[in-house]
Amino acid sequence: MAKNILIIGGGPAAVFAAIEAKKRDREAEVVLATDEAAEPYEKPPLSKAVLLGKANPEDALIAGKGGLAAHGVTVQLDARCSAIDREARQVITTKGQLPYDALVIATGSLMRELPMLPPGAPRVHYLRTDAHGRALKAGLASCKHVAVIGGGLIGLEVAASAAQLGMEVTVIEFAPRIMARVCDDETSAFLLAEHQHHGVEIELSTSIKQVTPQLDDRLALETNDGDIVAADLVVVGTGVKPDEALAATAGLTVQDGIVVDEFCRTSDPNIFAAGDCTRFPGPQGAVRLENWRHAQDHGAVAGRNAAGANDAYRAVPSFWSEQYDLYIQGVGWPDPSVPRIRRPLSGKSLLMLEMASGVITYALGINAQRDLAAIRRLIERKVPVDAAALADPSKPFADMLKAKA
């Protein structure tokens, strides 16, 4: 009898799990159940091209033009999964019960909310879904001054988009520097200067103490430093947390993320999980990642294994961000304890590398896509490199790959 493979979620982890499961087992009935109303779409453009009016959320389907149907996957929209009956091997959804022989949970992450600025409050925006993207775009149209809470990836992309639309922008960041989770000091300082160059005001090492609606309808945000920022619109970008409630209620092991092994298997051998919602084994111990490429690669492994394969997840992770004319990219596993090597590049480009035991372990670049593509292969293949050559822009990374071959 054909196997039932059920995938919960509507992001890249779920979509690639579904596509790869079907590829691996053509006879299987593969169903993807998402609580969203639309065929799974790309989220990254929401903070960039969508706000800038260059794209609509529905323009980019994750599964490609024909959607999931073109891959032989059945999609259940508006199907929120509320419980997993592990004994009966079925999932309870708002559309009824769905049976499974193998299940993949890819519920992604939930926005960290600020109680002082709750979602749905007037002039307050969060950004996770296409509906959020549309609402924010509409809000920005009648707005002069935007306050962004959080100087991480999403907050800074929104700040850059709003600045390019001609708005006054203030970013309020708790940490002493921006993008501190993924950038070293020098890259943070470079990005800070770029935002300031575009007129964005960035307040560091502070947070919101009080929010007061004003008579003119704006919100006055008082910071711990005593500054008052009067904003027509506030965007909260204070990070995300794993959406693990469904798994936890089903009795699966969760620990700030659904715990999976290198095969994306949860504590139930018939249930896999992938993407933002998981904690999985990385080279430096159990880890969570919140980026698109990881979700795609992790989901693909979970889907194949749900269909009977036994693939280990070994992908080299990476993230990207776009702010103004800057393409920021990280590849590999960052480790603050490892010495950093700076490769001088011309113009508005920047490249920083980390090396351990003679191989590159992480690289962070700005407008250095070609170098980073070669570096990804050097990391994947664990090619031994010379630290002096990494710092020398006259020594192409592509040659280091050839040297190995």
Ligand SMILES: Cc1cc2nc3c(=O)[nH]c(=O)nc-3n(C[C@H](O)[C@H](O)[C@H](O)COP(=O)(O)OP(=O)(O)OC[C@H]3O[C@@H](n4cnc5c(N)ncnc54)[C@H](O)[C@@H]3O)c2cc1C
């Ligand atoms: C605005 C924005 C911009 C971004 N930009 C970048 C970028 O430039 N670069 C980058 O690397 N990453 C970026 N990211 C992050 C990236 O999109 C995420 O890491 C990725 O989407 C995670 O994929 P996922 O499949 O694990 O989860 P998600 O994409 O979060 O998908 C989870 C899905 O599951 C659904 N779901 C949850 N619970 C249930 C349930 N109980 N029943 C049914 N369905 C459920 C959700 O509605 C959602 O559709 C961005 C994210 C956002 C929001």
